[in-house]
Amino acid sequence: KNEVEQSPQNLTAQEGEFITINCSYSVGISALHWLQQHPGGGIVSLFMLSSGKKKHGRLIATINIQEKHSSLHITASHPRDSAVYICAVDTDKLIFGTGTRLQVFP
Amino acid sequence: DAGVIQSPRHEVTEMGQEVTLRCKPISGHNSLFWYRQTMMRGLELLIYFNNNVPIDDSGMPEDRFSAKMPNASFSTLKIQPSEPRDSAVYFCASSWDRTHEQYFGPGTRLTVT
Numbered sequence: 032k033n034e035v036e037q038s039p040q041n042l043t044a045q046e047g048e049f050i051t052i053n054c055s056y057s058v059g060i061s062a063l064h065w066l067q068q069h070p071g072g073g074i075v076s077l078f079m080l081s082s083g084k085k086k087h088g089r090l091i092a093t094i095n096i097q098e099k100h101s102s103l104h105i106t107a108s109h110p111r112d113s114a115v116y117i118c119a120v121d122t123d124k125l126i127f128g129t130g131t132r133l134q135v136f137p
Numbered sequence: 138d139a140g141v142i143q144s145p146r147h148e149v150t151e152m153g154q155e156v157t158l159r160c161k162p163i164s165g166h167n168s169l170f171w172y173r174q175t176m177m178r179g180l181e182l183l184i185y186f187n188n189n190v191p192i193d194d195s196g197m198p199e200d201r202f203s204a205k206m207p208n209a210s211f212s213t214l215k216i217q218p219s220e221p222r223d224s225a226v227y228f229c230a231s232s233w234d235r236t237h238e239q240y241f242g243p244g245t246r247l248t249v250t
Contacts, residue, residue, distance in 0.1 A: 062236065074228060074241040117180060121235070124193060125170075127180040 034058050037118050037128035044135050050105040052131045054118030057099065064119040065092050065103050068130070077103070077116075108135045141242035143229050149248045155217040158245045161210055162231030170239060171204055171214050172228040180228075186212065187234065219249045 036055045044050055054063070065077040078085050078092040080101065085092050089108075094101040105112055113135050118128040142161040150156055162169050171183040184194040189206045197204070201220070206212040216223055226246050230239040 064238070066241075072226065072244055072246075074230075074244075076238040076240065079236075079238045119180070124195060125182040125185075127182075129179050 033129075034126050035118060035120055035128040037116075037131050039131060040129070041132045042134070044108050044133070046109055046135055046137050048108050048135075050108050050112075050133065050135075052103045052116050052118075052133070054101045054103070054128055055099060056101075056118075056120045056126075058120065058122050058126070060096075060099075060120040060122055062121040063094055063101050064121070064125075065101075066117040066119065068115040068117060070114065074117075105133075110135045110137050141229055141231050141240050143227075143242035143245050145245060146243060147246050147248075149250065150219055151250055152220055153218045154249075155215065156219045156223075156247060156249075158214040158227050158229075158247070160212045160214070160229030160242060162212070162229070163240055164210065166231035166233055166240075167209075168232045168234050168237075168239075169206060169212050170230040170232075171212070172230065173225045174228065174244075175225045183214070183227075185235075216247075219247075221249045223247060224249050 034057050038053045062081045064079050067075045080094045089106045091104040115130040115132050117130045120126050144159045169186040174180045183196045184204045185192050186206045204214045226244045228244045229242040232239040
């Protein structure tokens with residue numbers, strides 16, 4: 032079993048839909064990262080969380096340390112949100128999930 | 138700031154050759170990370186520097202890989218000798234420190250034939 036599991040692996044949505052991507056982990060962590068990788072390959076850090084909730088524009092990230100679970104929400108999704116979203120946990124090393132491929136259609 | 142700069146953006150080399158990838162972090166950032174991304178294994182942390190000192194190199198796959206950070210504005214990742222299985226995209230990222238978000242470079246796509 033992987034130490035970091037993301038679900039779903041693939042996700043399609045219509046523009047405007049509310050989207051949730053989940054990340055579960057099995058190790059103790061000091062922080063959790065959400066990254067976005069665009070079709071061109073570039074990687075952008077969206078959030079770094081150690082507790083609670085963070086919001087940036089239409090993106091919201093939450094983490095429940097006790098349940099070892101984090102969610103990334105996208106409100107009012109748009110085709111430009113189409114990307115791979117990667118969860119990574121920081122233990123004494125960084126461990127990455129395999130990513131969730133999101134496609135948003137107009 | 139120009140962001141994290143990596144060079145070259147693309148590298149094609151023959152098996153057995155030495156490959157050197159370069160990274161210039163964002164000015165003022167004290168932490169630097171080298172990552173490798175492949176279809177099979179996804180993103181993997183290779184090595185992490187803090188204040189130019191290697192802190193965690195447990196992700197370096199084998200002795201053929203070495204990384205240096207001679208000063209705060211430059212780092213190299215060297216593969217000698219290169220093998221076809223080293224073909225991947227190599228990303229460099231920097232941050233203020235480990236507790237802050239990382240800024241990624243555009244990556245170097247390495248192909249070893």
